[in-house]
Amino acid sequence: MPDSNTAHEVLTVVFQVRHFDEHERAGRRSDAGHSAPELAVLLWQRALDPQRGAWSLPGGALGPTEDLTTSARRQLAEKVDVRELHHLEQLSVFSDPVRVPGTRTIASTYLGLVPVTSDPRIPDDTAWHPVAELPDMAFDHRVMIEHARARLAAKLSYTNIAFALAPDGFTMSELRDIYCAALGYQVDTTNLQRVLTRRGVIGSTGETARSGPGGGRPAAVHRFIDHALRVTDEFAALRPPN
Amino acid sequence: MPDSNTAHEVLTVVFQVRHFDEHERAGRRSDAGHSAPELAVLLWQRALDPQRGAWSLPGGALGPTEDLTTSARRQLAEKVDVRELHHLEQLSVFSDPVRVPGTRTIASTYLGLVPVTSDPRIPDDTAWHPVAELPDMAFDHRVMIEHARARLAAKLSYTNIAFALAPDGFTMSELRDIYCAALGYQVDTTNLQRVLTRRGVIGSTGETARSGPGGGRPAAVHRFIDHALRVTDEFAALRPPN
DNA sequence: ACAAAAGTGTTCGTGCTACACCCATGG
DNA sequence: CCATGGGTGTAGCACGAACACTTTTGT
Numbered sequence: 001m002p003d004s005n006t007a008h009e010v011l012t013v014v015f016q017v018r019h020f021d022e023h024e025r026a027g028r029r030s031d032a033g034h035s036a037p038e039l040a041v042l043l044w045q046r047a048l049d050p051q052r053g054a055w056s057l058p059g060g061a062l063g064p065t066e067d068l069t070t071s072a073r074r075q076l077a078e079k080v081d082v083r084e085l086h087h088l089e090q091l092s093v094f095s096d097p098v099r100v101p102g103t104r105t106i107a108s109t110y111l112g113l114v115p116v117t118s119d120p121r122i123p124d125d126t127a128w129h130p131v132a133e134l135p136d137m138a139f140d141h142r143v144m145i146e147h148a149r150a151r152l153a154a155k156l157s158y159t160n161i162a163f164a165l166a167p168d169g170f171t172m173s174e175l176r177d178i179y180c181a182a183l184g185y186q187v188d189t190t191n192l193q194r195v196l197t198r199r200g201v202i203g204s205t206g207e208t209a210r211s212g213p214g215g216g217r218p219a220a221v222h223r224f225i226d227h228a229l230r231v232t233d234e235f236a237a238l239r240p241p242n
Numbered sequence: 243m244p245d246s247n248t249a250h251e252v253l254t255v256v257f258q259v260r261h262f263d264e265h266e267r268a269g270r271r272s273d274a275g276h277s278a279p280e281l282a283v284l285l286w287q288r289a290l291d292p293q294r295g296a297w298s299l300p301g302g303a304l305g306p307t308e309d310l311t312t313s314a315r316r317q318l319a320e321k322v323d324v325r326e327l328h329h330l331e332q333l334s335v336f337s338d339p340v341r342v343p344g345t346r347t348i349a350s351t352y353l354g355l356v357p358v359t360s361d362p363r364i365p366d367d368t369a370w371h372p373v374a375e376l377p378d379m380a381f382d383h384r385v386m387i388e389h390a391r392a393r394l395a396a397k398l399s400y401t402n403i404a405f406a407l408a409p410d411g412f413t414m415s416e417l418r419d420i421y422c423a424a425l426g427y428q429v430d431t432t433n434l435q436r437v438l439t440r441r442g443v444i445g446s447t448g449e450t451a452r453s454g455p456g457g458g459r460p461a462a463v464h465r466f467i468d469h470a471l472r473v474t475d476e477f478a479a480l481r482p483p484n
Numbered sequence: 485a486c487a488a489a490a491g492t493g494t495t496c497g498t499g500c501t502a503c504a505c506c507c508a509t510g511g
Numbered sequence: 512c513c514a515t516g517g518g519t520g521t522a523g524c525a526c527g528a529a530c531a532c533t534t535t536t537g538t
Binding site: 171172173189190193211212214215216217218219220236237238239241242 | 517518526529
């Protein structure tokens with residue numbers, strides 16, 4: 001009996017660092033006055049029961065001839081331009097038999113990252129939400145987002161994964177804002193630059209950016225050396241002998 | 243149509259650090275003359291086609307009312323006493339539509355750890371194999387073992403995961419042998435002790451072990467403080483400010 | 485006494501943080 | 512010339528690697 005009563009779905013936590021307008025979200029600006037960017041997740045609102053009105057992660061049923069990664073990309077193509085998805089990796093599987101009502105459904109979750117520069121057209125039932133204040137979430141989707149966020153934060157410190165969130169060229173201030181948004185705490189610009197250059201993760205293009213209104217020294221433009229995930233701090237301790 | 247033609251199986255990479263007899267495995271002894279322990283994986287040999295005679299990871303079909311972790315434990319109960327399984331964690335999912343012939347089967351893989359002290363009775367078709375020289379492996383099981391080994395090696399350096407491989411009480415030499423076997427390279431006993439005590443991972447019981455034949459100072463007996471997985475080196479860089 | 489194994493102390497290098505100080509631009 | 516923001520220098524700390532040295536046992 002190869003057939004079963006079990007369905008398999010793929011759900012992707014898509015993150016992007018975004019600015020949210022002040023009039024949308026009162027009383028949330030940095031000291032300097034300009035709004036600080038925040039880590040956002042892409043969600044769609046359920047139009048039908050169960051859990052009508054609650055927000056869900058994008059995704060859907062796994063097709064019979066596709067693997068999980070292909071399925072995740074296919075499903076996201078309806079919500080986000082696939083070319084904008086600079087990183088996609090597998091997270092964990094949620095297999096509680098009663099995690100959703102009806103047919104028993106196993107969910108494989110993915111982490112997807114979109115750079116700040118892209119602003120893909122998204123359907124009407126879909127929106128970016130700051131991870132700091134999530135709406136009512138359907139089923140077990142909230143904990144999936146928490147897992148994804150923890151994974152992202154961890155990898156920011158020992159891989160070059162930020163390449164998938166940053167634009168092609170950027171100033172160190174812009175990159176610091178991205179790290180702050182993704183990590184949820186303040187990061188020192190000076191040390192960020194030193195750590196990433198020492199590890200060979202970023203480098204300087206020759207160019208310089210124009211200084212903003214009110215002056216200030218023009219910033220050097222940097223870029224990520226690699227555009228694929230690389231581990232840059234493999235063993236903090238117990239590393240192999242020379 | 244909730245029914246599907248897709249099956250779901252759970253496969254577990256069970257590791258244990260074991261001694262292999264010299265007459266079984268010629269020419270593999272340390273300088274001192276006593277055989278060094280090695281990292282071993284539990285496999286069973288297929289009696290039926292396809293891939294008859296090749297070796298497989300233990301596991302099987304996911305039951306309709308159990309989650310993945312429960313299923314892994316249940317399947318292993320036939321091979322290994324469950325009480326001996328001191329750690330079990332999810333690895334990745336293998337979802338290539340043609341990864342096995344016949345019904346499309348998705349495999350969720352797990353990492354399981356058994357302490358050196360236990361020697362569970364295992365069925366006749368089942369055996370421990372050193373990971374350094376695996377036999378002919380069925381399907382995609384070889385790469386699953388490689389994933390598991392990489393995960394174990396990584397976690398040994400930034401978590402207390404070795405508690406699941408070590409006995410209740412141990413000397414630092416015994417613990418070093420476990421780390422050497424699992425990592426595949428030499429580890430310095432002195433520094434291992436310092437790293438793990440500073441992190442609060444291990445501590446000294448008052449006791450001392452008897453010295454072996456040929457003398458030598460009796461060793462202090464140590465133990466792991468926690469018996470659940472704990473991350474001990476979360477941020478190597480970019481850690482939050484004070 | 486001697487060998488063997490365990491434990492301790494010391495030196496060194498490295499990677500990260502924090503903070504002070506210098507540079508370039510717009511007004 | 513001054514405010515604003517970018518960049519550089521430096522001191523200090525915490526961690527881990529390597530290795531010499533001391534301690535405690537058995538024969």
